[in-house]
Structure formats: C-alpha cells, structure tokens
Amino acid sequence: MQIRILAASAAITVAIFTAALAAPPPEAPPITAAPALLGSAVQGKNYKVETPVASDGLLYVFKLDTPYGNYTVFGEQLLKLRLHELAALEKLQELSQSEEFTKSLASSIQQPVETVGKTLSNPFSLITGTVSGVGEVFNKVSAGLHDPYDKREKAIDGLLGTSAALRQLAYQYDVDPYTTFPALAARLRDISKARAFGGLAVKGAEMAIPGAAGLAVSGLQSAGALGALVRDKTVSELDQINQAGLVKMGVDARVIDTFMSNQNYTPADKTLIVAALASMDGVDDRTLYVAKISGAHSVDIAFFHRLQTQWIAAYHQKIAPLKAFVSALGFPLVLRADGKLVGLFPIDTLAWTEETQKAAAAINDRVKSERSNGLELRISGTVTDDAKKGLAKLGWKIHEKDTGLLDGR
Incomplete structure (x- = not known):
C-alpha cells in the first residue's frame, strides 16, 4: 500500500x-x-x-x-508624430533664419500695443514668459490660469491676433497648434508673433510637410475637415463643440467634465476623439469608454488613447459593426454585433512578461464572464513567440502588424 x-x-x-x-x-x-x-x-x-x-x-x-x-x-506611433513634427520644425527653422523673418520680428517687438488701458512694448513676452515649477503650483490656484489651453482664450492673445496666426501657421505646416513638443511649440509662437505683428508672409501651399499619412501623425491637413475646424476655432469654441458632442452621445456630465479638463489631451486631441466617438452612433456604453480614457495621466497615454479611439472608429466603419464598449479590468474592449470581443491596441511588441501573463489571465476570466464569441486581439506591432503560445492557449485570435487602418488604408 x-x-x-x-x-x-x-x-x-x-x-x-x-x-x-x-x-x-x-x-x-x-x-x-x-x-x-x-x-x-x-x-x-x-x-x-x-x-x-x-x-x-x-x-x-x-x-x-x-x-x-x-x-x-x-x-513607434508617437515617434512617427515626433519625426513629422521635427520635419516641420526644420522648415520653420529655415524660415526663422531668413532676412524677412528678422525684419518682421524686429518690427513686431518695436510696435506698441494698447490693451486694457495699458501700453505694452512687448506684449507677447507676457504670454510666452517661462514660469518656475513653484510658480506653476501657485498658478494652479487660479482657475483661469491653470489650463495651458485656457478655455477663454487669453484676452490679449485674441486681441493681438497671435492665436489665429499660430493656428493658421500650424495648419500650413500640418501640425497640431497645441503640440506637446516644446521645441516646435516655441518656434510656432515666435513665427506667429512675427506674422501677426510684423507682417511676415508665409506661403501656405509650399509649406506642407511630406510624410506618410495616418492616424498617428494627424496633423491639421492630415485630419481633413476636423483639421480645418481646429484651425478656424478658438479653444473656447472647440470646447463648446466637443462638450455638446459628448452630451448628445449621452455621456455622463461628470465624465465629460473630467475628460474636458484633462490637460494631457490637446484641444485637437479632444476634437479627434469626440469626432471618432460620434461616428460610432448606436454603439452602447460610450460613457464607460470616455471614463476610462479620462484618466490619462501623461501625454503619451493620452496620445495612446486618442489613436486607439480613432482606430476603433475606423474598425467600426470598415471592418465590422460594433455593439458596445466593454471594460475588462480597465482594458477597453469592444463588442461586435456578432458577439466577438475585440481589443485594438497600438503597441509595438507584446512580450510574455510576468505582467502580461497576469493581465492576460485576468482579462480572459472577464471575457468568459461576458459569454462572448471569443476574443480577437489586434496590435500595431509584433508578438513574441512565447506570447503567441501563451495567448493561443487562452484561445485568443491574434492579428499582429495590423496597421492598415492606422495608416489610413
């Protein structure tokens, strides 16, 4: 025995x-x-x-x-955007080194402007002056100053025409006027100042930056009618348009407030996201999805969610109709009309790390509870051999290098 x-x-x-x-x-x-x-x-x-x-x-x-x-x-997707912006910055740099720019800049600095009963010899410096980290903390005490994309549009900026000049300039160079790339933002401000105050002429048609089209770049020209909207509307006007769009979709008011106040999304990002969601009319639980992406705590995560939202919208329009958004432990998935769950993630390389294994197991349990018709995972990059084996055991269908919709095809 x-x-x-x-x-x-x-x-x-x-x-x-x-x-x-x-x-x-x-x-x-x-x-x-x-x-x-x-x-x-x-x-x-x-x-x-x-x-x-x-x-x-x-x-x-x-x-x-x-x-x-x-x-x-x-x-890689954010890198595409930065390289596109660097190409635009190179052309702007060439323009700023021209004799015409130097003369226009000198003229803009010397020209006094009367505002609110006070003469400013160089009003633009008040807008672009740097603030220390401590100063930023104190600035946040004032609701009117904490937002880098001030919803009311700075009064002096609108009065002097620099906001409109900057948006027009960004459109001509096919970049976001509210770019989070510091070097490009600074050069756009300098040249828009010379343009607004000093009469610098910038030819539009010749300024388009060559490069691959796609959702990642999403410069104003690349974004079509939405790009023209960002070019022509103030931040305040864009906020009103986007807020109204979210209300029309039935998104909860508290969620709207959280999303609209998230400074990691530029006004252009918000416009692209809201438009993408609006194109998915009839898809349920958009509040759930907006609530998820409202928590983006960095610029790169905000960019990830903006790109993901546009990708989901393109999938809905060109691949298969969607029924609803689903949250799997914080991971936003979409439910197709045929009952299949789909995850679309603009990631570069899915490795079978300890974190990935735990997340995949937890998501799989959530998928089972949804009683879905399987799970389809689409990523823009590649999957390692170990990850393929592990995900195959879970019964997931994997599409790697799935960049057709992201590239505008």
Missing part, C-alpha cells in the same frame, strides 16, 4: 515538473537595434534615434537626440 502511495506521489511530482518545463517562464522585454526597427528613419537632419532600443514589454522606449534637447518617446 505504501509503495503504491509513493509511486503515485512520484508520478504527480513528475507530471508537475513536466508541466513546469512545458510552460515557458516569463521573458524579459526585448532590446532591438534602432536601424532594424526604423531603417533610414533612424536619423534625419535634425535628430538621431539612439541604439539599442529597449522595450517595456509593450512599447519601445526611444531616446531621441535633437539640437533642441534629448527626449524620451514611448512607442
């Missing part, structure tokens, strides 16, 4: 050990040479991407060296 028990115990031990060997252990996020990822785009006239490029298991973390400073860029 004892011998049989020992034999059974040994068999169980062997089975457990064999299963442990069969299941791949968590893998480390990949590290890749920059040229292998980017090809000739690894270096340009005003930038260089450092090599090698590390990954956090989802996004590549790029180190971007430029004459304007060194930047960390999370993900």
